[in-house]
Amino acid sequence: MFVRIVKMSFHEENIPKFLENFDSIKEKIRGSEGNRFLELYQDKYNPCIFFTYSYWETEEDLENYRRSALFDEVWTFTKQLFNDKPEAWSVDKLVSLT
Known part of the structure; x- marks a missing residue:
């Protein structure tokens, strides 16, 4: 499992x-x-900046989502609203304390 972080402005x-x-x-x-x-x-401190934070079982699952009609719908709508280029990171969680 890995974490996907996307920054949008x-x-x-x-x-x-x-x-x-x-x-x-x-x-x-x-x-x-x-x-x-x-x-x-x-x-x-900057209400124009948002982050999505998601967990995915595999990179293939994320890529399947990114190739889906749902992602196309979401991204087509969302990217029209940006004031800056989005950034994304795929990271492995090393430590989690709950």
């Missing part, structure tokens, strides 16, 4: 559109094959 006037869309598709993303966890964060 939006024009302020587009934030409500992004949040409304995310709310409508979050369960579909979470229900994607191999997805085990999904969260959305908003930067504490």
Whole structure:
């Protein structure tokens, strides 16, 4: 299992559109094959910056999602709202304390 972190920055006037869309598709993303966890964060000091944080069973699961019609729908809508290029990282969790 690995973690995918995506940083997105939006024009302020587009934030409500992004949040409304995310709310409508979050369960579909979470229900994607191999997805085990999904969260959305908003930067504490810059409200235009958001992060998605998700757990995937395998890289193939993430790539299958990225090739899906759902991802195409999500990304086509979301990328129109950006004010900066998105960034993404795939990382392995080394330590977790709960």
